[in-house]
Amino acid sequence: MSLPEFFRDEAAAGFDPASASTILTVDLDAIAANYRHLRSIGAGADVAGVVKADAYGLGLVPVARTLAHAGCTNFFVTDTDEGLALRAALPGATIYVTNGLTPGAAALYRGHGLRPCLGSLAEVEEWRTVVRHAGMALPAALHFDTGLSRLGFDETETARLIAEPALLAGIDVTLIMSHLACSDEPEHPLNALQLARFRPIRKAFASTPASFANSGGALLGPDYCFDLIRSGYGLYGGTSGPGPNPFRATVRLETRLLQIRNVPAGVTAGYGATWKAEAPRRLGVLATGYADGYFRSLAANGRVYVGGHYAPIAGRVSMDLLTIDLTSLPEGAVKRGDLAELIGPHVTLDEVADRAGTIGYEVLTSLGDRAKRLYTGGHLAVPES
Numbered sequence: 284m285s286l287p288e289f290f291r292d293e294a295a296a297g298f299d300p301a302s303a304s305t306i307l308t309v310d311l312d313a314i315a316a317n318y319r320h321l322r323s324i325g326a327g328a329d330v331a332g333v334v335k336a337d338a339y340g341l342g343l344v345p346v347a348r349t350l351a352h353a354g355c356t357n358f359f360v361t362d363t364d365e366g367l368a369l370r371a372a373l374p375g376a377t378i379y380v381t382n383g384l385t386p387g388a389a390a391l392y393r394g395h396g397l398r399p400c401l402g403s404l405a406e407v408e409e410w411r412t413v414v415r416h417a418g419m420a421l422p423a424a425l426h427f428d429t430g431l432s433r434l435g436f437d438e439t440e441t442a443r444l445i446a447e448p449a450l451l452a453g454i455d456v457t458l459i460m461s462h463l464a465c466s467d468e469p470e471h472p473l474n475a476l477q478l479a480r481f482r483p484i485r486k487a488f489a490s491t492p493a494s495f496a497n498s499g500g501a502l503l504g505p506d507y508c509f510d511l512i513r514s515g516y517g518l519y520g521g522t523s524g525p526g527p528n529p530f531r532a533t534v535r536l537e538t539r540l541l542q543i544r545n546v547p548a549g550v551t552a553g554y555g556a557t558w559k560a561e562a563p564r565r566l567g568v569l570a571t572g573y574a575d576g577y578f579r580s581l582a583a584n585g586r587v588y589v590g591g592h593y594a595p596i597a598g599r600v601s602m603d604l605l606t607i608d609l610t611s612l613p614e615g616a617v618k619r620g621d622l623a624e625l626i627g628p629h630v631t632l633d634e635v636a637d638r639a640g641t642i643g644y645e646v647l648t649s650l651g652d653r654a655k656r657l658y659t660g661g662h663l664a665v666p667e668s
């Protein structure tokens with residue numbers, strides 16, 4: 284197997300996986316497979332890649348190029364900085380900026396072919412000024428708020444836009460969109476209510492492609508999918524709703540066992556001395572801490588997988604280290620230098636999030652850049668357009 288470009292870069296820079304303390308492996312083929320899965324469930328809906336926040340911490344360029352090779356042509360980012368980085372990586376992509384039109388940034392949008400998701404009449408007005416200067420129609424999405432009360436036209440503005448189409452003169456509306464507040468709770472009544480609010484909007488813009496569902500929304504059923512699913516978390520292997528995860532895991536976080544130490548009854552481990560050996564115990568010290576994005580809150584009930592067994596965390600997670608209790612593992616199951624799985628096939632992203640009292644989105648976007656990164660599979664070259 285030939286090494287992907289990013290791995291080769293690391294190798295050239297002296298990265299030897301045998302000596303790395305912590306390794307983050309991103310399976311780009313799994314991201315492509317998740318993309319194809321989403322394409323198959325949306326009753327014909329296309330799927331856009333949401334690659335904000337450095338593709339949820341997994342790496343904008345390798346993720347976006349892999350998605351493009353899998354057939355993804357529409358992308359969503361948060362702001363113009365992310366838009367420019369994506370434009371450099373994918374010259375031919377359609378790029379939507381969800382924060383909308385930030386005041387004074389219109390020239391950037393126009394110059395780099397970024398499409399604002401317009402969410403207020405003030406933004407519409409500003410984009411029309413750009414249109415007038417350009418002397419040509421310019422593309423944008425219209426973002427309608429249907430219940431999240433975050434970005435998007437409110438009810439009054441929505442009614443005005445529908446009643447007065449002239450407000451949009453010169454704007455090439457390429458997409459209408461809205462965003463769900465409770466897609467991870469299928470039974471939540473707000474899902475159906477938001478859908479009911481979106482339908483008349485969709486009707487008023489009948490000839491414009493519509494986008495309503497994020498990853499969780501797509502799992503609510505084909506009714507929610509419309510023309511374009513906007514997926515992030517699902518592509519990266521997470522699922523926040525109930526039921527089995529239909530997506531493939533994409534991330535493996537492994538860290539080195541630095542020391543194994545036998546301690547007598549009565550000793551404590553870690554800052555604050557919160558963990559105490561009730562009997563003689565065997566402890567393992569791992570080379571990852573909260574500075575690597577391994578949440579301090581995992582001390583309460585986190586576990587890792589090492590030597591073919593689960594081991595609980597013993598005491599507080601430090602900045603660079605954490606301690607595990609290896610006492611229940613068979614003699615010889617682990618040795619110094621072994622890798623322990625913190626996130627991966629045995630300790631899933633959603634399990635880690637659950638045990639940390641957060642969501643997998645926060646776990647992914649908290650992964651630091653201290654871990655050595657390995658990309659497997661995927662496509663790292665700019666696709667031919």
Ligand SMILES: *Cc1c(COP(=O)(O)O)cnc(C)c1O
Nearest residue numbers: 333462497498513514515516517
């Ligand atoms: C982040 C985001 C998404 C992607 O949501 P996932 O749950 O990660 O699939 C879609 N739409 C908007 C507007 C977003 O901000």
